[in-house]
Amino acid sequence: MRIGSEEHKQLLCDWFMNSHLLYEPEELPWPQLDGTTLDRLRGIPFWDEALRTESRAGQMLDMYAATVKDPTIREAIALQGREEARHGRVIQYLIDRYNVNVPDKEAPEIPADLEPEFIRFGYGECFDSFFAFGLFEIARQSKLMPEALFTIFDPILDEEARHMTFFINWIAYKQIQEGKGWLRPFNSLWQYSGALQRRLDNLTGITKKKKKESSSQKGFTATGVKSFTLNLTLEKFLEVCIAENAKRMSKYDDRLLRPEFLPVLSGVAYQTLKLLPKKKPSPVADAA
Numbered sequence: 001m002r003i004g005s006e007e008h009k010q011l012l013c014d015w016f017m018n019s020h021l022l023y024e025p026e027e028l029p030w031p032q033l034d035g036t037t038l039d040r041l042r043g044i045p046f047w048d049e050a051l052r053t054e055s056r057a058g059q060m061l062d063m064y065a066a067t068v069k070d071p072t073i074r075e076a077i078a079l080q081g082r083e084e085a086r087h088g089r090v091i092q093y094l095i096d097r098y099n100v101n102v103p104d105k106e107a108p109e110i111p112a113d114l115e116p117e118f119i120r121f122g123y124g125e126c127f128d129s130f131f132a133f134g135l136f137e138i139a140r141q142s143k144l145m146p147e148a149l150f151t152i153f154d155p156i157l158d159e160e161a162r163h164m165t166f167f168i169n170w171i172a173y174k175q176i177q178e179g180k181g182w183l184r185p186f187n188s189l190w191q192y193s194g195a196l197q198r199r200l201d202n203l204t205g206i207t208k209k210k211k212k213e214s215s216s217q218k219g220f221t222a223t224g225v226k227s228f229t230l231n232l233t234l235e236k237f238l239e240v241c242i243a244e245n246a247k248r249m250s251k252y253d254d255r256l257l258r259p260e261f262l263p264v265l266s267g268v269a270y271q272t273l274k275l276l277p278k279k280k281p282s283p284v285a286d287a288a
């Protein structure tokens with residue numbers, strides 16, 4: 001099968017439609033949580049951001065799908081839109097069930113030019129999910145939350161891996177069909193750089209905002225996260241991200257492309273870090 005061919009498109013869309021899971025948030029096996037676990041869950045600082053991102057993605061993909069001429073691709077993008085909207089409903093259900101306090105913020109606007117927005121979103125997902133897979137596994141191993149919650153969110157992360165695979169194949173098909181196949185590596189580099197820049201801008205904004213906040217407002221970030229990142233080095237973090245990404249991506253048809261940029265870059269960074277001399281653990285840490 002040739003990448004960019006009609007056969008490629010058909011395989012991609014058939015695989016995507018056939019691997020869709022049927023579930024609704026209220027049917028998931030939500031566990032009872034004790035007071036300490038509830039406090040940890042309520043202290044996680046990203047629920048409102050995750051809720052708005054997923055709900056907006058659902059709406060944006062639905063709007064973009066309506067503009068796509070090819071009926072097979074349109075159907076697949078509309079399905080991804082429904083899956084993103086369902087991610088938003090899962091988070092909303094968790095917020096309601098466990099009384100998580102989230103600030104009331106306006107949903108971010110959706111620009112009128114939908115295709116560039118879908119492309120920005122697709123590269124952004126490839127960027128975020130690669131690291132989210134690693135963080136999820138590290139959090140799971142920390143056992144600070146019950147396994148039942150990880151069991152609920154594991155298939156949702158697999159859905160993100162499906163979205164990344166769909167996107168990377170769709171963009172390759174589109175560029176080849178438009179005669180711009182040779183531009184693919186440059187375009188990817190440009191798009192990933194943009195995704196990184198937007199995330200750095202966000203982070204700078206968050207850091208400035210945090211400095212203004214009172215030091216008494218320490219939630220899970222300052223306590224819970226610290227407790228499971230104590231022994232986490234960048235080398236270990238990259239190792240887990242690379243392994244988790246490979247594990248999730250291995251579940252799909254071998255003939256489909258996978259996102260390669262971050263796994264390759266992280267692999268180089270990981271191999272370099274491995275060669276660096278290691279800091280000896282301090283005697284105090286050994287005694288603790």
Ligand SMILES: [Fe+2]
Pocket residue numbers: 054057083084087160
């Ligand atoms: Fe999502």
Ligand SMILES: [Fe+2]
Pocket residue numbers: 084125159160163
């Ligand atoms: Fe997604």
